[in-house]
Amino acid sequence: MLKRGSDQDNWWQAYPGLYARELAAYEEHRASYRPLIQQDGTLILEVLWPMESGEIIRLNVGYSPLHPFCRPLISAPELQLERHQNPFTRDLCLLTQDSAQWHPHQKVADFIAERLQQVLQVMKLRRKEQWSEAASLEEQAPDPVTPYHMHVAEDYSAVFFDGQQPVPNAPLGTAVFLLQDRMERGRSPPFQAILSKVEPLSGTWMATPFDLPKRAGSWKEVIGRWVRLEPPFPESPGAILAAAEKEMERQSALFPAQLKKLAAIADNDLSITAVVFQEELSYGPDNKGNGWFFLVSRRVPGSRRRQVSLVRGYRLSSDMFSRLPVASALKSKKVLLVGCGAIGSFAAVELARSGVGQLTIIDFDLVEPGNTVRWALGRSVWGLPKTAALHDFLYHNYPWTSVVRGNAKVGSAISNVEDVRKLEGNPMGQLRGLIEEADIVVDTSASTECQGALADMCRSIGKPYVFGHATEGAVGGVVARFNPGAPGCYVCLQQHWSGKTLPLPTIDSSGTIVPTGCNAPTFTGGAFDLQEVSMEVVRSTIGLLAPDVYDSGDWQLSILDLTENGRRILPRWKAETIAPHSSCSCGASQG
Secondary structure (H helix, E strand, C coil): CCCCCCHHHCHHHHCHHHHHHHHHHHHHCCCEEEEEEEECCEEEEEEEEECCCCCEEEEEEEECCCCCCCCCEEECCCCCCCCCECCCCCEECCCCCCHHHCCCCCCHHHHHHHHHHHHHHHHHHHHCCCHHHHHCCCCCCCCCCHHHHHHHEEEEEEEEEECCCCCCCCCEEEEEEEEEECCCCCCCCCEEEEEEEEEECCCCCCCCCCCCCCCCCCCEEEEEEEEECCCCCCCCHHHHHHHHHHHHHHHCCCCHHHHHHHHHHHCCCEEEEEEEEEEECCCCCCCEEEEEEEEEEEECCCCCCEEEEEEEEEEECCCCCCCCCCHHHHCCCEEEEECCCCCHHHHHHHHHHCCCCEEEEEECCECCHHHHHCCCCCHHHCCCEHHHHHHHHHHHHCCCCEEEEEECCCCCCCCCHHHHHCCCCCHHHHHHHHHHHCCEEEECCCCHHHHHHHHHHHHHHCCCEEEEEECHHHCEEEEEEECCCCCCCHHHHHHHHHCCCCCCCCCCCCCEECCCCCCCCEECCCHHHHHHHHHHHHHHHHHHHCCCCCCCCCCCEEEEEEEECCEEEEEEEEEECCCCCCCCCCCCCCC
C-alpha cells in the first residue's frame, strides 16, 4: 500500500505565505471564493468572479500539485463558448501550449483578471466576424473538434487515413478498411486500420484507394459504413453512433434495400462506422476540411449486446514531414550504408527516420545478445542477421523509405574453388553497381581495409563518401567526409595521421575484450557514447545530400573526444581540413 504524503507534499501547507497571498489576490479583485477540495496535493476553489458588465461568472480553479511552478486549470461550468473551452469539461484555454506562457511569480487571481476578459473579448469579435481583430488577441492555431473526444478513445487501436481523402458528394455510403490485429491488450482486442476508400451506396466511384507505401504482416479487408453529420457531437461514443444510425436511417428511408445493406454491415462481429464532418483544420474562419470520427461496435462474446468505442484517427498527409524541412529534399535520395554494427545500426534508423528515399544496407554479421548494450534493437532480434533485423524494423516503422539489404562482407577473399562457382556474379562489379546507383556511400564498417577500398571506388566513380567509427573504449571517434574532387582524399588522411600532421582521436588501449566463447576481440563501450558518432555520421550524410536545405559545414574531418586526462568530458568535436599530402597522387590509381 502506498503511503500518503506528508503536509509538506501539500503546497499550501509547505508555503503558507504563498497560499495567503493567493487568497488575498481574489479579494483584491472583489472575487469571493470557497474551497471545494483540499487534499492529496489538490486544491480546487470555487470562485465567483465579477465582470465589468456586472455579471458574475462562476469558476472552478484547480491548482497544480506543483504550484507555483506549473499552470492552473480553470473551468467555467456555466459558460458555453464556441472556442477556447472544452465543450465537455468546460475547461477554459487561457494559455497557449507553450509552457513559457505561465509565470510562477504570477498569482492565479491576477492571471484570471488578465486572461478571462481577453477570451470573452475574442469571442465577441468572432461573433461580429471581426476576424483580424480577434486574430490579434488569440493564438493563431486551429480549434478542431476531434481532440476534445480523445479522452474516451481506445488506448491501443488506431485508424490511419489520407489527409486529402476524397469523399463522394453523397450523405452516406460504404467504407473499405484494411485491418490488422495488434497485440492483445486491455478488454477490447486492439487493431490498426487504414481507411482505403469511401464509396457512395450506388453508382461508380473512381477515387484511387489510399494505402501506405509498404505494409508488413497479415491484413484483411473490412467493409464498414460512413455518414455525414454536423457538429456539435455528444461526448459518448455510443451516443455519436446512435446519431449516425438515426441519420443513416433518415437518408435511406426511400431506399430500403440500401438500409438493409448498411444494417447487415452493422451486424458484423466487428463493425466500423466513419463519421465525416466539417472542422477547422488550420486557423481562420474559412480554413475547414473533413474531420473524422471512427466508431467501432463489437459483439460481446456469448451475448446479443454490443460494445461501442471511439478509435483515434491519424491524418497522414504531405506535411507529415513538416517537422523536418530537409525531408522533402531527401525523399528522392539513395544511400548505400556499409556496416550495421554499433554505429551503423543507429545511423540506419536515423537515415530512414529523416525520410531518405532508399537505403541499401550491407553487413555480414548476426545480432548477438552481448550486442544489446550498444545495438539499435533488442531481445526480439537476437540471432538474426543484422541486415534482416534492421530491414524488418525499418520496413514496419518507416514505410516511406525503401530498404534493400545485402548479407555480405565487403572485400572478403575466397580460397575454395567450389565457393567461387557459387558466386552470383563478380563481387567487384556488384559493389560498383551499388555505388553507381547511390547518391552517397556511408561506411560504418570500422574496417580500414573496407574504408580504403570504398574510398578509392567512390573517388574514381565520383560519389560522396562518409566514414565514421568509434575508438577503443568508446572514448572518442572520427567522422570524415569526402566530396568528389575534394583536394584531400582518404589516403591523404592516413598519411597525415601517420606523420602526426592531423590529430588522432583519444583511445583507451585497455578498452578491448574478448567475450567468453568468442575468438574475436571487440572494444568496450555503450550506445550512449557511441551514438555521438552515429549522429554526426547522419548529419554529415544529410549535409552532403541536401546542402541547400541543411548546412553541411565547411570541414572534412571531425574528431570526437569524450575524455581528457582520463576523465569524462562533455562531447567535444574538433573540425579539421584534409589537405593533399605530398606522398599521395590524389586521383591516380593507388597501387
